Amino acid sequence: MQSNHRASCELQTGAADHDALALHRARRLSGFSACCPSERRAPQRRVCTAALNPRRGLHRRAPTPEPVFASDPEPEPQRPQLAEPSLSAVSPREPPGEVLIELRNVHKAFGSKPILRGANIKIRRGEAVGIIGGSGTGKSTTLRLMAGLLEPDQGEVLIHGQVRKGLLSDDPMLADQLAIGMVFQNGALFDSLTVGENVGFLLYEHTKLPKERIEALVAGSLSAVGLSGVQALYPAELSGGMRKRVALARAIIKDDQHRNAEQVIMYDEPTAGLDPVASTVVEDLIRSLHVGDTSSNGTGSQQGISAYIVVTHQHSTIRRAVDRLIFLHEGQVVWEGTTEEFDTTQEPIVRQFASGSLAGPIVYL
Numbered sequence: 001m002q003s004n005h006r007a008s009c010e011l012q013t014g015a016a017d018h019d020a021l022a023l024h025r026a027r028r029l030s031g032f033s034a035c036c037p038s039e040r041r042a043p044q045r046r047v048c049t050a051a052l053n054p055r056r057g058l059h060r061r062a063p064t065p066e067p068v069f070a071s072d073p074e075p076e077p078q079r080p081q082l083a084e085p086s087l088s089a090v091s092p093r094e095p096p097g098e099v100l101i102e103l104r105n106v107h108k109a110f111g112s113k114p115i116l117r118g119a120n121i122k123i124r125r126g127e128a129v130g131i132i133g134g135s136g137t138g139k140s141t142t143l144r145l146m147a148g149l150l151e152p153d154q155g156e157v158l159i160h161g162q163v164r165k166g167l168l169s170d171d172p173m174l175a176d177q178l179a180i181g182m183v184f185q186n187g188a189l190f191d192s193l194t195v196g197e198n199v200g201f202l203l204y205e206h207t208k209l210p211k212e213r214i215e216a217l218v219a220g221s222l223s224a225v226g227l228s229g230v231q232a233l234y235p236a237e238l239s240g241g242m243r244k245r246v247a248l249a250r251a252i253i254k255d256d257q258h259r260n261a262e263q264v265i266m267y268d269e270p271t272a273g274l275d276p277v278a279s280t281v282v283e284d285l286i287r288s289l290h291v292g293d294t295s296s297n298g299t300g301s302q303q304g305i306s307a308y309i310v311v312t313h314q315h316s317t318i319r320r321a322v323d324r325l326i327f328l329h330e331g332q333v334v335w336e337g338t339t340e341e342f343d344t345t346q347e348p349i350v351r352q353f354a355s356g357s358l359a360g361p362i363v364y365l
């Protein structure tokens with residue numbers, strides 16, 4: 001693809017962005033071509049698989065009959081406030097469903113700055129999970145750890161119950177068990193490529209599929225996000241909401257070989273910067289895409305998205321796009337519950353976050 005040369009040139013122009021750096025590293029290690037442009041111009045990493053399991057319908061709220069709270073098996077002694085009952089209420093009850101991705105006592109620091117300090121998270125088949133928390137608490141870092149674009153300093157990331165060693169690219173066998181699509185903040189589209197080339201980027205780069213077949217897959221993916229016929233446009237010609245949807249189309253595209261692969265999609269602030277109506281469109285799209293994909297394709301095989309995770313600050317996204325929430329604070333999961341429980345819990349951190357009050361445990365310097 002000639003235009004990929006332009007994209008590669010973009011990659012040389014600098015790469016200060018965290019997501020792009022992490023993606024670049026994963027791809028470089030896996031022998032993939034560099035994809036680390038400036039301004040987050042990096043497409044998502046996808047690893048597909050033939051692993052298939054029955055899924056629950058994501059269009060329904062996951063049945064969570066009783067409140068579910070985070071366990072905190074190893075609170076750090078130097079941070080006693082996180083071990084207080086109000087912040088670490090533990091319930092042995094867990095929602096049903098097979099665990100697809102698990103972070104077990106994960107620690108991550110950047111330089112001398114600790115970000116995660118023993119995070120425990122489980123993502124189950126059929127779940128629509130939101131990760132919330134104050135700015136800089138490590139939500140995006142958590143996504144990148146789950147996606148295998150970063151590796152923990154301590155603790156484990158498990159995929160289908162098996163420990164992943166290193167990055168996604170270091171453990172291809174395990175990576176083949178679960179396809180991960182990532183929708184980065186700001187879309188991370190290549191400005192120099194058309195919409196069609198952006199959406200089909202990984203298929204052009206890493207498969208031997210004929211151009212015509214890729215174009216058909218691109219058209220299908222764009223149609224799924226309600227953007228038929230925009231293949232020839234460039235990202236700059238689209239609205240912010242349309243760019244988000246193009247990024248979504250790129251995250252969900254699959255080649256024929258992996259048509260039946262089980263897939264988890266991770267959205268990093270998918271509605272940031274959008275007006276309320278455009279946000280609603282994207283939120284409903286996130287959910288409806290999964291609704292559409294839950295049906296059998298008529299051949300007895302299932303396709304589509306087994307679970308999705310949304311990092312967000314937006315209340316509308318919390319309410320419309322997810323069912324279960326995970327609250328990160330000071331490097332740990334301090335609260336988990338349904339979106340309904342989010343409204344009623346008396347947990348001080350959650351109440352402060354929900355109200356936007358300056359008074360409370362969340363302190364901004």
Ligand SMILES: Nc1ncnc2c1ncn2[C@@H]1O[C@H](COP(=O)(O)OP(=O)(O)OP(=O)(O)O)[C@@H](O)[C@H]1O
Binds near residue numbers: 021110136141142
């Ligand atoms: N690759 C990196 N190198 C150095 N510091 C990083 C890197 N990635 C993240 N950080 C820092 O780690 C902290 C957590 O970042 P992260 O993006 O995960 O937080 P967040 O909760 O998603 O924040 P926000 O809500 O503001 O997007 C921030 O202070 C950020 O600057």
